[in-house]
Amino acid sequence: MRRVSAPRTARARVRAQLTTEIADVARTHLATDGAAALSLRAVARELGMASSAVYRYFPSRDDLLTTLIVDAYDALGDAAERAEAAVARDDLRGRLRAACAAARDWALTHPHEYSLLYGSPVPGYAAPETTIAPAGRVGLLVTGIVADGLASGALTPLPGGADVIEPRALADVGLTDDPTRAALVVAAWSGLFGAIGFELHGHTHNVVSDHAAWFRGVVDTHADALGLP
Amino acid sequence: MRRVSAPRTARARVRAQLTTEIADVARTHLATDGAAALSLRAVARELGMASSAVYRYFPSRDDLLTTLIVDAYDALGDAAERAEAAVARDDLRGRLRAACAAARDWALTHPHEYSLLYGSPVPGYAAPETTIAPAGRVGLLVTGIVADGLASGALTPLPGGADVIEPRALADVGLTDDPTRAALVVAAWSGLFGAIGFELHGHTHNVVSDHAAWFRGVVDTHADALGLP
DNA sequence: CGCCTCGACAGAGCAATGCTCTCGTCGGTT
DNA sequence: AACCGACGAGAGCATTGCTCTGTCGAGGCG
Numbered sequence: 001m002r003r004v005s006a007p008r009t010a011r012a013r014v015r016a017q018l019t020t021e022i023a024d025v026a027r028t029h030l031a032t033d034g035a036a037a038l039s040l041r042a043v044a045r046e047l048g049m050a051s052s053a054v055y056r057y058f059p060s061r062d063d064l065l066t067t068l069i070v071d072a073y074d075a076l077g078d079a080a081e082r083a084e085a086a087v088a089r090d091d092l093r094g095r096l097r098a099a100c101a102a103a104r105d106w107a108l109t110h111p112h113e114y115s116l117l118y119g120s121p122v123p124g125y126a127a128p129e130t131t132i133a134p135a136g137r138v139g140l141l142v143t144g145i146v147a148d149g150l151a152s153g154a155l156t157p158l159p160g161g162a163d164v165i166e167p168r169a170l171a172d173v174g175l176t177d178d179p180t181r182a183a184l185v186v187a188a189w190s191g192l193f194g195a196i197g198f199e200l201h202g203h204t205h206n207v208v209s210d211h212a213a214w215f216r217g218v219v220d221t222h223a224d225a226l227g228l229p
Numbered sequence: 230m231r232r233v234s235a236p237r238t239a240r241a242r243v244r245a246q247l248t249t250e251i252a253d254v255a256r257t258h259l260a261t262d263g264a265a266a267l268s269l270r271a272v273a274r275e276l277g278m279a280s281s282a283v284y285r286y287f288p289s290r291d292d293l294l295t296t297l298i299v300d301a302y303d304a305l306g307d308a309a310e311r312a313e314a315a316v317a318r319d320d321l322r323g324r325l326r327a328a329c330a331a332a333r334d335w336a337l338t339h340p341h342e343y344s345l346l347y348g349s350p351v352p353g354y355a356a357p358e359t360t361i362a363p364a365g366r367v368g369l370l371v372t373g374i375v376a377d378g379l380a381s382g383a384l385t386p387l388p389g390g391a392d393v394i395e396p397r398a399l400a401d402v403g404l405t406d407d408p409t410r411a412a413l414v415v416a417a418w419s420g421l422f423g424a425i426g427f428e429l430h431g432h433t434h435n436v437v438s439d440h441a442a443w444f445r446g447v448v449d450t451h452a453d454a455l456g457l458p
Numbered sequence: 459c460g461c462c463t464c465g466a467c468a469g470a471g472c473a474a475t476g477c478t479c480t481c482g483t484c485g486g487t488t
Numbered sequence: 489a490a491c492c493g494a495c496g497a498g499a500g501c502a503t504t505g506c507t508c509t510g511t512c513g514a515g516g517c518g
Binding site (some may be wrong): 034035036087115116118119120121132135139162163164165166167168169177183184186187189190191192193194197198202203204205206208209210213214217218222224225 | 232263264265344345347348349350357361365368387391392393394395397398409412413415419420421422423424426427430432433434435437438439442443446447450453454
């Protein structure tokens with residue numbers, strides 16, 4: 001949420017304060033009513049200010065949404081990273097399980113925020129540059145687990161590996177010599193969020209009885225595909 | 230789209246006609262502008278009628294959306310079923326590949342409709358009963374492939390199988406004696422739409438270079454997990 | 459210490475939305 | 489032929505995002 005690092009003047013300080021205050025109120029509205037119902041006027045009302053005053057802090061509703069999106073990505077990333085960090089480094093499968101379970105928990109506790117991130121994009125909203133870095137955190141986390149396995153020798157590169165993954169992305173995460181597994185990582189990543197989305201949006205209603213157990217199975221299926229011991 | 234089977238009177242016929250006409254215009258708006266931008270008034274304008282007149286045919290915007298959703302589910306289901314039907318019955322993996330590829334193609338050609346089905350639910354919109362049957366068609370299709378394999382002996386039931394899937398759903402699709410595989414089917418189903426959604430919503434931007442090949446890999450991973458020969 | 463500029467805010471206003479209500483009108487039925 | 493009900497139009501209400509104009513107060517400069 002911090003917009004600028006050092007609020008020098010008192011003016012700037014109170015401005016930063018109000019900015020976060022607006023974002024906080026907006027976040028609660030988002031959490032209770034969903035993204036599409038997020039009304040700038042309602043936020044202003046709750047803050048006791050005129051709707052036009054909010055525009056001094058956020059040039060448009062989309063900008064407000066952007067900061068909420070970035071915050072949500074960060075919260076989700078934090079949750080997953082914290083859970084994953086608590087597991088022994090050489091327990092690759094355990095790290096994946098922990099990260100995935102934390103992501104699911106976060107999604108279940110923040111359904112509307114999750115939908116904002118991984119559901120249909122908001123109409124007329126084009127994700128700006130600032131969102132792409134936080135968006136990759138969970139993917140990076142999974143990638144890191146696999147990269148660790150390769151580095152320690154617990155995993156050996158898989159054969160094949162056509163040009164499905166961007167070489168640039170491959171190099172960034174140190175998986176240049178195992179592109180096949182990189183593709184599997186992306187598959188696991190998307191499958192993970194597909195499973196969470198299905199549960200969240202009710203597509204498994206009357207089909208899955210124990211969602212937690214089913215999700216664990218999904219994660220283990222991906223762990224098997226990745227060859228995690 | 231057909232609302233009632235036999236329009237007896239001329240009145241009923243012209244009514245049915247106008248009803249589908251409204252839905253058709255709404256569908257084009259949905260296809261071009263997305264679900265949230267679908268405006269009842271804009272549809273009425275394009276049809277040259279007062280906005281209030283539309284309410285004689287659809288009691289609310291949500292009802293219009295519901296018929297669009299049902300139609301979209303049916304179109305997606307049709308596409309997948311047609312593609313799958315063209316493959317030799319004993320080629321289980323080929324059938325899965327065909328169905329999945331068709332689903333992806335349909336999603337890429339109808340992104341907004343796809344988002345309406347598998348993206349975040351529209352705010353304040355509660356999916357009525359009528360949507361759940363068409364929604365399950367693609368899942369049923371995948372299930373049918375596995376069930377065929379079990380019936381022909383190409384597949385043998387997997388061990389284990391905790392109570393993760395609803396017994397009722399298990400019985401409905403004839404997978405009572407292979408609950409483990411049923412859970413894998415649901416996993417494949419959700420993973421499939423997770424992958425499509427990732428591609429569609431740009432989460433794999435700068436990561437995946439060849440989406441078609443990557444998607445084939447995802448499908449084959451699930452086919453492997455399901456044990457398809 | 460006084461002035462003055464600039465940021466902050468409020469309110470009115472515009473175009474648009476979903477939905478309701480009322481009021482004519484025309485078609486099909488008894 | 490009379491009538492009843494479906495149909496369509498128009499006005500209206502509450503709401504939204506966003507802009508514009510005017511006013512006030514606090515901070516900086518002379």
